Amino acid sequence: MKKFTLVAAAVMTAIAAQAQYTVNPSTAEVIKGGVSSVDYIILSEAAIADFQKSGAKMNYVGPSPDEGRNLWYWSGLVPGDESNPRVDMEEGGYTSVEVAPTEGWSGAGFAIAEPGVNLSHMDDNTIFHLGYMTPTGNAPASIAIILLDGKKTVNGVETISSPAKFALGEAFNDNGVIFPSVGPKATDDWQGIEITLANLKKIWPTFDLKNKDAWEGNIMSFLGGAVKGQTFAFDAVYFYNRGSEAGIDAVEGEAADFVVTANTINVMGANGIQLYNIAGQLVKATEGTTLGIDNLATGVYVAKAANKTRKIVVK
Secondary structure (H helix, E strand, O other), X not given: OHHHHHHHHHHHHHHHHHHOOEEOOOHHHHHOOOOOXXXXXXXXXXXXXXXXXXXXXXXXXXXXXXXXXEEEEEEOEEEOOOOOEOOOXXXXXXXXXXXXXXXXXXXXXXXXXXXXXXXXOOOOOOEEEEEEEOOOOOOOOEEEEEEEEEEEEEOOEEEEEEOEEEEEEOOEEEOOEEEOEEEOOOOOOOEEEEEXXXXXXXXXXXXXXXXXXXXXXXXXXXXXXXXXXXXXEEEEEEEEEOOOOOOEEEEEOOOOOEEEOOOEEEEOOOOOEEEEEOXXXXXXXXXXXXXXXXXXXXXXXXXXXXXXXXXXXXX
């Protein structure tokens, strides 16, 4: 009985970890919080226009062969169905793949060659956003994501950016190296995850982004296992920074366990969040790790979880 309890606790921990990074994949939801810059790999024309209207500075870092940027299919993946509506219910244009293994594995990557791209504005507060689904309802149990895997040689000296690694669905086992799961398995509906670079460092401690002024490497690569016929797709793939006019601002309390987005308060390492107004009255609470805040009135609030607090402003 004790063994069963421990296993159940481990499963619940994994589910809680996934929940804190799960978001609505819609661009409209991101814009609500205020965005200063967007580095995008895959994004619809309408979403780009919406970001621009909101005042965000746009930086395309996706495939552009003339500029040394491509999506390379390494092994075991072929282009898949792109007929489903996109994240924001538009037609066509996302990246879809099907597993067709020839060597027992499948993988591909968005590669950036010389002269590289400018990522100098990225910092710990930069947020990675990813929409994903399976066009056929037949997704791998686990999809591995590898972010910002780069290296650059200047005057004979090689500098390496150590990547962040995580999984969607079950934790991914890459020859004994386990990628932690941050989102549920892909379904035939679009889902989304968001995670800051700071939190990527927590879940993958060796993550280290270097050479930001002219970054080269695989900005995002992915592995899909080896079961022929399984499919998955990505849309709304981008990094973004919030500006000083963001709809929800952290004011004080640099509690590393809190992650605040435009629509949620998320907490790591504890269950239960309470949100109070400046009069000390309880406004909302949850026994889980994610608390929705998209319907709050403007004002100052204090979030509490375990012995941590975080003050936020809703504009």
